[in-house]
Amino acid sequence: MGRYVAARLVQLVFVLAGVSVVVFVTMHLLPGDVAQLLLGDHATNEQLQRLRIQLGLDQPVWVQYARFMADALRGDLGTSIQSNRPALDDVLAAFPVTLQLALASLLLATLCGVPVGVVAAVRHGSRFDTAVMTLTLFGVSMPIFWLGLMLLVLFAAGLGWLPVGGLMPIGLDPPRITGMSVVDSVLSGDPAAIGASLRHMLLPSVTLASVPLALIARITRAEVMAAATADHVRTARAKGVAEPRVVLRHVLRNAAIPIVTVIGLQLGLLLSGAVLTETIYSLPGLGRLMVDSILSRDYPVVQAGALFIALLFVVVNLLVDLLYAALDPRISRA
Amino acid sequence: MSATVAAPPGVVRRALRGMGARFGLAIAVLFLLVTLFAPLLAPYDPYEQDLSNALSPPSAQHWFGADQYGRDTLSRILYGTRTALLAIVMADGLALLLGGAIGLVAGTLGGRADALLMRVVDVLLAFPYLLLALIIVAALGPSLTNSVIAIGLIYTPQYARLMRGQVLTVQAADFVVAARSVGASQTRVMLRHVLPNSFTPVLVLATLQSGAVVVETAGLSFLGLGAQPPSPDWGALLADGHGYFLTAWWIATFPGLAIFLVVVGFNLLGDALRDQYDPRLR
Numbered sequence: 001m002g003r004y005v006a007a008r009l010v011q012l013v014f015v016l017a018g019v020s021v022v023v024f025v026t027m028h029l030l031p032g033d034v035a036q037l038l039l040g041d042h043a044t045n046e047q048l049q050r051l052r053i054q055l056g057l058d059q060p061v062w063v064q065y066a067r068f069m070a071d072a073l074r075g076d077l078g079t080s081i082q083s084n085r086p087a088l089d090d091v092l093a094a095f096p097v098t099l100q101l102a103l104a105s106l107l108l109a110t111l112c113g114v115p116v117g118v119v120a121a122v123r124h125g126s127r128f129d130t131a132v133m134t135l136t137l138f139g140v141s142m143p144i145f146w147l148g149l150m151l152l153v154l155f156a157a158g159l160g161w162l163p164v165g166g167l168m169p170i171g172l173d174p175p176r177i178t179g180m181s182v183v184d185s186v187l188s189g190d191p192a193a194i195g196a197s198l199r200h201m202l203l204p205s206v207t208l209a210s211v212p213l214a215l216i217a218r219i220t221r222a223e224v225m226a227a228a229t230a231d232h233v234r235t236a237r238a239k240g241v242a243e244p245r246v247v248l249r250h251v252l253r254n255a256a257i258p259i260v261t262v263i264g265l266q267l268g269l270l271l272s273g274a275v276l277t278e279t280i281y282s283l284p285g286l287g288r289l290m291v292d293s294i295l296s297r298d299y300p301v302v303q304a305g306a307l308f309i310a311l312l313f314v315v316v317n318l319l320v321d322l323l324y325a326a327l328d329p330r331i332s333r334a
Numbered sequence: 335m336s337a338t339v340a341a342p343p344g345v346v347r348r349a350l351r352g353m354g355a356r357f358g359l360a361i362a363v364l365f366l367l368v369t370l371f372a373p374l375l376a377p378y379d380p381y382e383q384d385l386s387n388a389l390s391p392p393s394a395q396h397w398f399g400a401d402q403y404g405r406d407t408l409s410r411i412l413y414g415t416r417t418a419l420l421a422i423v424m425a426d427g428l429a430l431l432l433g434g435a436i437g438l439v440a441g442t443l444g445g446r447a448d449a450l451l452m453r454v455v456d457v458l459l460a461f462p463y464l465l466l467a468l469i470i471v472a473a474l475g476p477s478l479t480n481s482v483i484a485i486g487l488i489y490t491p492q493y494a495r496l497m498r499g500q501v502l503t504v505q506a507a508d509f510v511v512a513a514r515s516v517g518a519s520q521t522r523v524m525l526r527h528v529l530p531n532s533f534t535p536v537l538v539l540a541t542l543q544s545g546a547v548v549v550e551t552a553g554l555s556f557l558g559l560g561a562q563p564p565s566p567d568w569g570a571l572l573a574d575g576h577g578y579f580l581t582a583w584w585i586a587t588f589p590g591l592a593i594f595l596v597v598v599g600f601n602l603l604g605d606a607l608r609d610q611y612d613p614r615l616r
Contacts, residue, residue, distance in 0.1 A: 018457030022466075026473040141597040143549045145556050145569075146590030149576060153583045164580070272462030276553055280576065290465075291557050294472040302472045306465060313462045 004325055012318055019310045020072070024065050027303050037297055038081065072307065078300030082293070087304035090289060095308070096179030097167065097285035101277065102270035104182075104201055105208035110263055113213045117220025117259075122247060124225055132217060139214025144273075148207040148280035155203060163200050165282035172196050204281045208274060212266040219262045223255035230254065257327045264320030268313040348610055355606030361599025369415040376409035380566040389582045399584035401574055407585060410566035411592050417567045418596065421482050421551035426540045428486030433493025434536055440494070441501025441532075442524045452498070458491040467550065471559045478551075478567065481560035485550050489543060496539055500532035507531070542604030545597035552593055568593050 028034075035051040036043065043051075052058050056067055071077070077088045120132040156164040163169070167181040174181070174188035174197075182201060185193040227233070228251050236250045237243075275287025282288075286305060293301040349355055368375060377397075384404035392399045398407035440451040458466065470484035504510060505528060513527050548568075554560035555569025556576075563570060568589045575586020 014453075015457060015460045018453070019460055022457060022461070023469060026469050137598065137601065138594075141545065141594060141601050143552060143572075143590060143593050143597070145553060145572060146586070146593060149572065149579055149586045149590065153579050153587065157580045157583065269462060272465045275464060275468070276556065279557060290468055291559065294468060295476070295558060299472070302469065306469045309465050310461055313465075314460050 001325065001329070005322060008318060008321065012314065015314055016311065019314065020069060020307065021065070023303060023306045023310070024068055027299055028061070028064065034299065037299070077304035077307065080293075080301045081298045082296055082301070087300040088308075090301055091286065091304045091308050093179065094284060094286045094289040097181075097283055098271060098274045098278070098287060100180035100182060100201070101204055101208060101274050101283065101285060102267060104205040105270055106212065106263065106267055108205050108209040109212035109216050109266065112209075113216030114220050114259065117217040118224055118247065118252065120217070121221040121224035121228065124221070129221075132221070136214035136218050139210050139217075142210060144207055144210060145276045145280055147210055148203070148277060151203045151207060152280065162203055163196075165200075165280075167197070167200055167283060168193070169196050169200075204277050204283060207280070208270060208277045211273075212263075212270065215266070216259070216263060220255070220259050223258050224251055227251045227255040257324065260327065261320055261324045264323065265317060267320075268316040271312055271316070272309050349606045352606055354602040358599045358602030358604075358606065361595055362603055365415060365596050365599065366419070368412055369419045372412045372416060376406075376412045378406035378409040380405065380410045380413040381564055382406075389578065389585075391582070392584055398588040399582065401571075401582075401585050402578060407571070407588055410571055411568070411589050413566040414568045414571060414589065414592065415596075417478065417561060417565065418548050418551070418593075421478075421485070422544045422547050424479075424482045425486040425489065425547045425551070426543060428483065429489035429493050429543070430536060430540055432486070433490040433495075434497045434533075436490070436494040437497025437499075438501055438524060438529060438532070441498040441505070442520065442528060448498075451494070455491040455494050458488075459495075461488075463488050463550075464553075467554060468559070471554060476559040476562070478555070478561040478565065481551060481554040484554070485547055489547075492543075493536060493539065497532060497536055500535055501528055504528050504531045538604070538607045541600065541607055545600035545604070548593060548596055548600070 034055065035048045035057060039047055039051060056064055059067075075088060077086070077091075079085070080087045080090050083090055116132055120129045123129055152164060155162045168174075168185075172190075172193050174184040174190065174193050177184050177187055181197040182194070185197040224247075228247075233246060233250050236246050241250075272287075274285055275291060277283070278285040278288040279291065286309065290302060290305045290309075293299075293305065350359060382405060384400070387396065387400045387404035388402055390396060390400045390404070396406050396408065398411065400406055401410070436451055436455070440448040466488045467481070467484040470487055471480055474480035474483065510523060510527050513523050518527070551560055552567070552569030552572065555567045556573045558573065561567030561570050571589035572586050572593075575582070575584075575589070578585055
């Protein structure tokens with residue numbers, strides 16, 4: 001196991017180096033002059049040249065990359081053109097919103113997806129199973145930005161039960177501690193704030209949970225069906241073990257490892273896939289920050305956000321792999 | 335000398351036996367017909383503004399209602415099929431050509447070239463899809479063409495991997511060994527023997543991806559990073575609907591339904607084809 005972890009960590013360093021090169025190259029070598037962008041259309045050639053030297057843009061590309069990496073490793077990812085604050089600060093301020101949304105969606109997808117998948121597998125071929133398979137096909141085919149809009153049309157505009165967007169109603173904001181509205185509301189102990197924060201998170205979480213829910217239900221169904229044909233399960237049945245016990249103790253336990261892995265891998269995707277959901281529900285998260293920065297050509301923030309999200313994605317996926325290896329020793333020995 | 339390693343005959347016909355696959359095929363055919371005949375089918379010009387009809391709900395004149403400029407939603411959806419088809423052809427085509435070429439070269443040459451190309455592919459796979467698309471659009475600038483290029487590029491690694499795997503399998507086949515032994519050049523073996531016999535699964539992947547390409551192009555347009563107004567793109571229509579969801583539900587509802595139908599269709603079709611090629615998944 002120790003050697004496996006070490007090998008994966010070495011691999012991680014290479015992947016991260018590669019990721020930084022991709023981000024750097026796309027941001028620096030493609031059309032568009034950063035100096036022109038910063039100074040605007042009316043800048044003189046002398047001003048442009050001076051800024052290029054100041055930013056190191058006159059240096060060879062590999063020197064620029066080395067400087068960029070040296071700064072990045074010290075936590076300096078440049079200054080936002082829009083807010084004039086360190087780009088990393090903007091990214092870190094938006095991150096808790098995305099994290100809260102991703103965790104809420106993952107929780108919802110797991111709590112609904114696993115039981116639905118188990119029941120579909122146990123009764124496979126039944127009407128319930130057919131319905132689950134059809135609905136999950138719809139779940140993975142439905143564009144989440146459409147689902148989000150339809151939920152808004154129905155529950156916010158039509159029935160008026162839920163808010164149309166944002167994190168909190170104006171004036172109810174709890175003191176910022178973690179940056180996650182629900183957690184901060186609970187910490188503040190104000191029941192009105194807790195209720196409001198939960199109501200604001202409901203539609204976004206349901207929207208973002210739709211695809212992972214469908215995937216988790218499908219993989220659970222497939223794994224449970226596969227595990228159910230194993231010899232030890234037949235033995236348990238032959239010994240007269242009650243059916244619920246067979247499913248919970250003998251089948252689900254063996255099906256659990258791949259299911260846990262799929263759930264874990266969803267977290268990385270949710271953290272990066274929240275951009276559409278954040279746009280629909282006007283949530284000030286990382287995805288929204290990225291899109292706004294692209295539209296306003298605020299490259300330092302785009303670059304900082306891209307590096308941060310990619311780093312997060314790679315690390316989360318590595319942790320899932322290591323967890324998988326810890327649960328199933330055959331993997332690290334392979 | 336065209337032994338078919340990858341495509342047993344009749345495989346497409348067998349794939350289309352199931353109910354789901356036929357439904358998928360029907361939707362795909364309908365989609366293609368609409369792209370062809372959009373000008374005949376659309377009751378109005380998709381760009382024609384009629385402010386007296388702005389935000390008018392579905393009626394006998396405007397079956398799917400009208401948007402904030404009084405443009406007919408149905409006509410805009412029908413014309414939107416053309417953008418969607420363009421995205422599928424261009425993004426899938428780019429990924430197929432680029433990824434296919436990388437996989438073919440890596441698989442045929444082997445050694446250091448293979449190792450280097452595959453490490454590059456690994457790094458690209460380490461990015462979350464949407465993030466990679468976002469930074470490519472950020473670099474190229476928001477437009478339909480650039481968003482389609484971005485989506486083509488994010489799918490390239492998958493095609494490269496699949497193609498390389500196919501090439502490695504096909505290369506071990508007797509007819510390739512025979513061709514080499516009679517002195518066929520590396521290039522000739524690659525293009526005449528390996529490529530034609532590795533290609534079918536890659537085409538299946540392209541079908542399988544078509545639905546995702548439609549959703550992702552629409553997603554980028556929805557964010558304002560793809561097709562720009564006033565073009566009748568499904569994602570841009572949804573973005574219009576987002577601005578008016580409190581008062582005009584129809585603007586977002588019908589284009590979304592169109593995307594959903596097309597994606598379900600392509601997913602059903604792709605699943606059926608994949609099941610035929612990869613019996614383990616059945």
